[in-house]
Structure formats: structure tokens, C-alpha cells
Amino acid sequence: MDEILGKFIDDFARLVELVQSGQRRGQTGTQLLTTLTEHLAVQAESVSVVVEEIPPHRFVDADILMEELAAEDPEFRLVGIGGGDQRHHHSLSDMLQQSQLYPQFPLSQPDYANLAVGPDEQRQAVALGLWLFSHGGSPIAVLQRDANPRYGRQSASLEVLAGATDKAARFLSEFRRRMQHRSVLKGQVISLVMGEYGPSAAGVTFHARPVLAASDVILPDGLLEKVSDQP
Numbered sequence: 001m002d003e004i005l006g007k008f009i010d011d012f013a014r015l016v017e018l019v020q021s022g023q024r025r026g027q028t029g030t031q032l033l034t035t036l037t038e039h040l041a042v043q044a045e046s047v048s049v050v051v052e053e054i055p056p057h058r059f060v061d062a063d064i065l066m067e068e069l070a071a072e073d074p075e076f077r078l079v080g081i082g083g084g085d086q087r088h089h090h091s092l093s094d095m096l097q098q099s100q101l102y103p104q105f106p107l108s109q110p111d112y113a114n115l116a117v118g119p120d121e122q123r124q125a126v127a128l129g130l131w132l133f134s135h136g137g138s139p140i141a142v143l144q145r146d147a148n149p150r151y152g153r154q155s156a157s158l159e160v161l162a163g164a165t166d167k168a169a170r171f172l173s174e175f176r177r178r179m180q181h182r183s184v185l186k187g188q189v190i191s192l193v194m195g196e197y198g199p200s201a202a203g204v205t206f207h208a209r210p211v212l213a214a215s216d217v218i219l220p221d222g223l224l225e226k227v228s229d230q231p
Contacts, residue, residue: 029106032081032130033099039132040139042163045096050168052175054156056147057192057204060115061183062156063125065175066144069135076133078126081143082108087128088151092143092159113146117184119208135174138167 036044054062070076081087083105087095095105110129117123127146134140143159158175162168189207217224 029082029108031099031103032105032107033096033103035079035107035132036096036141036161039141040161040163044141044161045100047161047163048165048168049091049093050160050162050165050172051091052158052160052172054158056154056156057185058179058183059146059156060117060123060125061179061185062158062175063115063123063144064184065178065182066126066131066142066158069171069175069178070131070133070142073133073135076131078110079130079132080108080110080128081130082106085151088148092161116204116206118188119206135171136167138163140167140171142171
């Protein structure tokens with residue numbers, strides 16, 4: 001009996017070694033952990049990740065703003081993260097910790113999603129992509145994700161990594177300030193749509209604004225002028 005058990009333990013140990021060896025060989029190319037460590041000039045896995053959640057109906061606004069903020073650095077890069085479905089199930093922090101053992105998150109092309117920005121307009125938004133740029137003179141990395149209820153994410157998010165947590169906080173403060181004053185929703189006729197996973201996964205439907213002359217609007221005297229004068 002002891003001999004059978006010993007053989008089983010040896011066989012199992014060899015199986016584990018084969019699986020681990022396959023994981024090491026399975027992902028080639030430039031790795032996420034290496035890229036972030038070189039960009040931030042610190043060990044990326046030792047830095048805290050600061051997460052900002054974005055309501056699904058504001059994700060297009062966040063995508064437009066992220067592109068603008070990154071482009072303020074002429075040398076910015078936008079890359080994707082490979083690794084199959086694992087990248088959808090893991091946070092950026094999880095991916096960095098696991099990358100210390102297994103190189104399973106190589107860089108790839110970003111994922112995109114076509115989202116409406118008006119009745120007849122769409123934008124190709126970054127559904128999963130890593131922005132690498134400098135902000136305020138310091139290197140910063142932002143992993144942008146769309147909401148994806150299939151993987152348990154009811155809201156979109158930005159996962160921010162900087163050499164120091166206060167630098168990530170300053171970036172997000174600037175991001176929030178700009179988000180408050182700009183939106184593709186302003187001046188539009190819209191309706192919110194409840195998704196199959198509940199209201200938190202709702203989308204936005206844009207409706208064409210009818211063309212109507214002021215003379216065709218029937219309102220009490222002076223009311224239309226008051227409405228028009230509102231900022």
C-alpha cells in the first residue's frame with residue numbers, strides 16, 4: 001500500500017511539473033509585468049493599484065477623456081493584454097502578482113467595442129487596453145475596462161498604477177474634474193435601457209432630435225424664451 005501511495009505522489013509531482021513547465025513556455029512575447037516595471041521605473045508588483053469605477057452610461061465619455069489625457073504625452077502607448085479569458089477574471093493587481101510565477105499575460109492588441117455617441121454616430125471605444133504615458137511629469141499606467149456582466153463586472157473601470165499612490169490619486173482627481181464638465185449625453189435626447197443583467201448594466205439609446213421651428217411650439221407667452229435662456 002505504501003509503495004502504491006509513493007508511486008502516486010511521484011506521478012502527481014511530475015504532472016504538476018509538466019503543467020507548470022507548459023505555462024512557462026505557453027506565453028511568449030513581451031510580458032505585462034516587465035513592461036510596467038520598465039515604464040514606471042519601479043517594481044510594478046510592489047505598487048498599489050488605485051481603481052476608479054465608471055457607470056456604464058459614462059464609459060464613452062471616459063474613453064474620449066482617456067485618449068485626450070494620454071495624448072498630452074507625445075510618446076504615449078496603448079497596448080492590449082493577452083492571456084485568454086484569465087485577463088477578464090483577474091484584476092490588474094492579480095495579474096501582476098501571478099506574473100511573478102508564470103509569464104501568462106503577454107502584451108497584445110487592445111480590445112474595442114463600438115458604442116453609440118449620437119443617433120447616427122458610433123465610437124470605437126477601448127474595451128480592454130493599457131495606456132502608458134506620463135502625467136504631470138511622472139510615468140503612469142491605466143488599464144481601461146468596459147463593463148462586462150458576463151465576467152461579473154457591472155461597471156466599467158480604470159485601474160491606475162503610478163510610482164507612488166499620491167500620483168495616481170492626482171491623476172484621478174484631474175480625470176474626475178474633466179468628466180464633470182463634458183459628456184456626449186449633453187444636448188441629446190436619450191433613453192436608458194435595462195440590460196439582461198439588470199439596471200447597472202444599462203446602456204444608452206440616442207434618439208434623433210426632431211426639427212421644430214419656434215413658431216410651431218405652443219406654450220404660454222414668454223415661457224419658450226425663459227427655457228431658451230437657460231444655460
